[in-house]
Amino acid sequence: MGNDMLLWDETLFKNGEVLELGYLPDYFAHRDSQIQSLKFSLKPAMRNMRPVNCLIKGSPGTGKTSAVLKVLKEMKEYTENVVFVKVNCQMDSTRFAVVSQIYEQLVGIKPPTSGVAFRKLFEKAVKYLIDSNKILVVVLDDINYLFHEGHADEVMYSLLRAHEQYPGAKISIIAIISDIGVPYIFDPRVGSVFLPEEISFPLYGFDEVRDIISNRIQHAFYRDVMSDEICDRITEYVDTAGDLRVGIDLLKRSALNAERRASRSVSVEDVEKAYEASRLLYLCRNIRSLSNHEKTLLELIAKATDQQAGDLYKSFHDITGLGYTRFYEIIGKMSSSQLLDADFSGKGMRGRTRIIKSRYDSKDIMKCLE
Ligand SMILES: Nc1ncnc2c1ncn2[C@@H]1O[C@H](COP(=O)(O)OP(=O)(O)OP(=O)(O)O)[C@@H](O)[C@H]1O
Ligand SMILES: [Mg+2]
Structure with a gap:
């Protein structure tokens, strides 16, 4: 056996940790202008002023989350009056889940999962902020997962208008959009108070x-x-x-x-x-964030070709017992995260029928669902 063979207890990895998801690299290059813009927007916080809101856009894997985390890490060393709360909207995809995250990271106590209204929890979080005389910067990472059903607008609206209802509240938002080709425009009521510094992350x-x-x-x-x-x-x-x-x-x-x-x-x-x-990394990450009912529906779609919405609904209902409203909500969510195409085409009994197709190869979907 030559010495070009690896012994069983030898390894090629000097430090494998730097390849793990979530590792924040020391060497972070080619994003200087984006990092500068972020710093300028956040700088007012050093003088106890509300930072400028930011809207960060770019394709998956272009360094958006990492750049924001780098800047926050640096700023945390210089400020004591700013609380940074990062919400992963892929995991927390409702208004209540987002405010629970904010409350938990701010107050340090997990709020109850039921029996509390969104408004109540939000009020508690904001009061805490005012009493402790701090500025809150909320990072809404992957906010595109909040877009369906208008959750993004609700969350943004509540956060950005908090100071009207609770004078003295200083909250600003860094919204990160993983640009997967779905155009999105915020509700005008949000747009008029958001007015962000837009920072794009090209490939x-x-x-x-x-x-x-x-x-x-x-x-x-x-x-x-x-x-x-x-x-x-x-x-x-x-x-x-x-x-x-x-x-x-x-x-x-x-x-x-x-x-x-x-x-x-x-x-x-x-x-x-x-x-x-x-x-398949991106597809699997996307699928992992789905609920079991959503996965069931995706599996049904992957197994058949060009399903009509009606037939699909029947099979889905038989398995899950869920109704039309939920069915269409899920279809909507999965088409806005680019998993599905839900076109109106062909002629059905009552005019146009929706054909539902998956955008990915069925084999790949089944592999990620495993
Ligand atoms: N400029 C860079 N220098 C070093 N590593 C980088 C750089 N940009 C991105 N990376 C690495 O690439 C990976 C993806 O980066 P990141 O998670 O920040 O992307 P993202 O734009 O937030 O993607 P998504 O939209 O999918 O959330 C990370 O592991 C990160 O360490
Ligand atoms: Mg990211």
């Missing part, structure tokens, strides 16, 4: 991706594990997918593939094999 260029990936390689792996050729190959995949997360996931999975072969370095085949899973 990274090829050289920028390569720079970020090669830096992550240096931190994650021992020398010579990933050749320049491999780095370029992964960069190409990111360039196609547009999502840097795919690249970081590829680094991890392809190195695991190499370890499985007991190899000391990653091959092109290791990367290609890894891409089969990494390319």
Whole structure:
């Protein structure tokens, strides 16, 4: 056995942690102007003034959440009068869930899940804020998940108008939209008080991706594990997918593939094999946020082709016992998160019928549903 084989207790990872989801990198490049805009908008808080609201937009995996977290981390060291609350709207997708998060992070106590009205909980949170003489900055991350059923407008409206009802309340919002091609316009009542500084996160260029990936390689792996050729190959995949997360996931999975072969370095085949899973990252993340009823409906849609809404409803109702209203709410939610196409087309009994299709390959959907 030559020494190009990995011993069973050896590893290619020098520090695998830097490849985990949620890791906030020290090296965060090519976003200087966006970070500057964010800092300028938040700066008034240093002088006890309400910060400027921000609207951050960009495709998945372009560094939006990371950039905001970097700035907040830095600001926290300089201010004591500002409370930052980050809400993940993919997890907390109703008005009540959002205000519960705010209350919990602000007061430090989990509010009861039932028996309290939204208004009551919101009032308590705002009173706490006024009494402690602090400024609240709410980061609504992935706010696109709040768009259906008007939740986003309700939440924004309550937060932005709080000072009218509770004088002295200073609340500002950083709304982050993961731009998946669904146009969205806030309700005019929200628009007139939101007036945000808009900050866009364009896709990274090829050289920028390569720079970020090669830096992550240096931190994650021992020398010579990933050749320049491999780095370029992964960069190409990111360039196609547009999502840097795919690249970081590829680094991890392809190195695991190499370890499985007991190899000391990653091959092109290791990367290609890894891409089969990494390319589904976005879809799986999207599906993971669905409720069980929503998953049931998606599965029904994936299993059939070009279903008419009526037939689909029948099968859905048979399994779940849920009615029309809920059915259409779910269809609406899944089309606004780009899982479905719900077109009005073809001729049905009473004019036009809705054909419902999934936007992804059924095999891929079934893989993520597993
Ligand atoms: N400029 C950068 N330098 C280093 N790493 C980066 C950079 N931009 C993004 N990343 C990395 O890419 C991954 C995705 O970034 P992030 O989660 O911030 O994207 P996002 O724009 O919020 O995506 P989404 O819209 O899907 O929420 C993270 O692991 C992050 O560390
Ligand atoms: Mg994000």
